[in-house]
Amino acid sequence: MDDGRKPGSPVASLIERFKAHQATIGVIGLGYVGLPLGCTMGRKRFNVLGFDIDPAKVEQINTGRSYLSHIDAQEIAGLRGSGHLTATTDFRRLAECDAIILCVPTPLTRQREPDLTFVIRTAESILSHLRRGQLVVLESTTYPGTTRDVMRPILERGGLKSGRDFFLAYSPEREDPGNASFSTATIPKVVGGDGPEALSLASALYGEVVTHTVPVSSLEAAEAVKLTENIFRSVNIALVNELKVVFEAMDIDVWEVIEAAKSKPFGYMPFYPGPGLGGHCIPIDPFYLTWKAREFDVATRFVELAGEINTAMPMRVVARALEALNERAGRAAKGSRMLILGVAYKKNVDDTRESPAFRIMELLEKRGAEVEFHDPMVAEIPMTREHPEFAGRRSVPLTKDVVAGFDAAIICTDHDAVDYANLVAWSRLVIDTRNVCARMGATAGHVVKA
Known part of the structure; x- marks a missing residue:
């Protein structure tokens, strides 16, 4: 042998x-x-x-x-x-x-x-x-x-x-x-x-x-397999994030388009837009490959472009939220109260690593907004390398009186444990980055997809 x-x-x-x-x-x-x-x-x-x-x-x-x-x-x-x-x-x-x-x-x-x-x-x-x-x-x-x-x-x-x-x-x-x-x-x-x-x-x-x-x-x-798996996801998520922006300008609902497209039994795999990438793999792995590729004088333009699109999504969400806040309530970011729904990077887990919610919170606070969060999976934000300023902040209860005290609620993570019908009923404005309100039948005129 x-x-x-x-x-x-x-x-x-x-x-x-x-x-x-x-x-x-x-x-x-x-x-x-x-x-x-x-x-x-x-x-x-x-x-x-x-x-x-x-x-x-x-x-x-x-x-x-x-x-x-x-x-x-x-x-x-x-x-x-x-x-x-x-x-x-x-x-x-x-x-x-x-x-x-x-x-x-x-x-x-x-x-x-x-x-x-x-x-x-x-x-x-x-x-x-x-x-x-x-x-x-x-x-x-x-x-x-x-x-x-x-x-x-x-x-x-x-x-x-x-x-x-x-x-x-x-x-x-x-x-x-x-x-x-x-x-x-x-x-x-x-x-x-x-x-x-x-x-x-x-x-x-x-x-x-x-x-x-x-x-x-x-x-x-073996090392390349892992990078390939997650770069595949990163690129496809970037694609639908860009399509969301394009279709939004055309007044077309990207989620409706994806649901219809996935009825094709071959040649298509559904990916969904969101507020940005989180977790320990997808936001990080592409940059490991692009860094190593430079050693061989190889450009990774496609991979890097996907990373740029996904990295820009939190800024897109904040811009959309503040635009809706101004149009519907005549309010600016400064002095407004914003509630973030979900700081975990994905639904139904308590993992906050690389969560785009933190970048959204950072951008809102830089513009003068007061920001709090509710997450049924995360009682307290842990220490993170990128956003240590949020460590120790605690989740506020999702009650009628609490929600009514905010100018807008931004859904970053669509945990199943949240009652979205109540959220919509109690909120002045809802910014939905996950299309969860529509999925749950909790649609209303003050729900804005982002």
């Missing part, structure tokens, strides 16, 4: 441990990717060690509680009780793990360049405890070449070599919080390895956890 799986070899032995679910799996980063992955592996009877630098997360997991709305506390408590999930801040315990999976953030700098700080620091932490025979997998979204050119040199500083002493792989995360149709276990896993042994090991591990694996030829191909 050319993948190292000779009977009795370290690779073959580790594959057998994976197949028997007798291995200990370390998951570094217990956020929206790492915690669901750790729970899924724990349900498959692997012994999971979760690592995080946040002692509050570790304490909550070890006492059977959850800090993510889509992860049930009873599940964590059950996994803790069975011994299949333990959390720790002690990175010395990495030496206990047969496989180490990195699920750490890969944000952008203010100059929209890749920020690999978390990947580099985590790799350096692993280096101190790396031992022979371990599988190390990066799941964080990044540009092609990160695993080979950034992670591998760090891990090899201690003298151990990838492909000989330890094994390095990349498998992009595909989490979609709030999606009831798919979970970690039911989403196929793309896997690329630094050599055939690493690919065999990673495929064997994930093959015991998810519906099936999709091996690709290299680390770089």
Whole structure:
């Protein structure tokens, strides 16, 4: 065999441990990717060690509680009780793990360049405890070449070599919080390895956890898959955002057009406009590719244009809202009171990362408006890198008296838990960026689509 799986070899032995679910799996980063992955592996009877630098997360997991709305506390408590999930801040315990999976953030700098700080620091932490025979997998979204050119040199500083002493792989995360149709276990896993042994090991591990694996030829191909998936979404969302602006000028409802277009059973896939992009992937991933492409003197005009269109949408929403406020109430932005409906980046989750609602709030306040928010999933805005000024602000109740005190309500996130009929009945003006009022039959003359 050319993948190292000779009977009795370290690779073959580790594959057998994976197949028997007798291995200990370390998951570094217990956020929206790492915690669901750790729970899924724990349900498959692997012994999971979760690592995080946040002692509050570790304490909550070890006492059977959850800090993510889509992860049930009873599940964590059950996994803790069975011994299949333990959390720790002690990175010395990495030496206990047969496989180490990195699920750490890969944000952008203010100059929209890749920020690999978390990947580099985590790799350096692993280096101190790396031992022979371990599988190390990066799941964080990044540009092609990160695993080979950034992670591998760090891990090899201690003298151990990838492909000989330890094994390095990349498998992009595909989490979609709030999606009831798919979970970690039911989403196929793309896997690329630094050599055939690493690919065999990673495929064997994930093959015991998810519906099936999709091996690709290299680390770089696997890294490119994740970027391709999210750039596809970014470009198509930019397209419908631009169509919204064009059709609006023609007095055509873009949502009506999309609903009719998706009746075509081939050659069309519906995407929907909105107030801008949010989350940890779509607003960020295109810039990882455009940054890397410059190294090869390749222009990514199409991708960059999509990013520009999507980035401009919050400004478009604010302009539309203030125009409607002036036309219908004769009021300017300064001194007006604006209620933001939803600061989570998508419906029915509590994740606020890169939420366009924060940019909308910022733009309104710069124009002199007083801004508050209601979100049934977010009681208090957490600290964010881009908008630390909003940290600690609390959601106001959605009651008749509260809503009546605002000059306008802007729907940024269409959570199912909101009563849109009441919102429309109680509001002086509603700016709907998600078409949720029309979908719910809560139409009125003072509801403006944006």
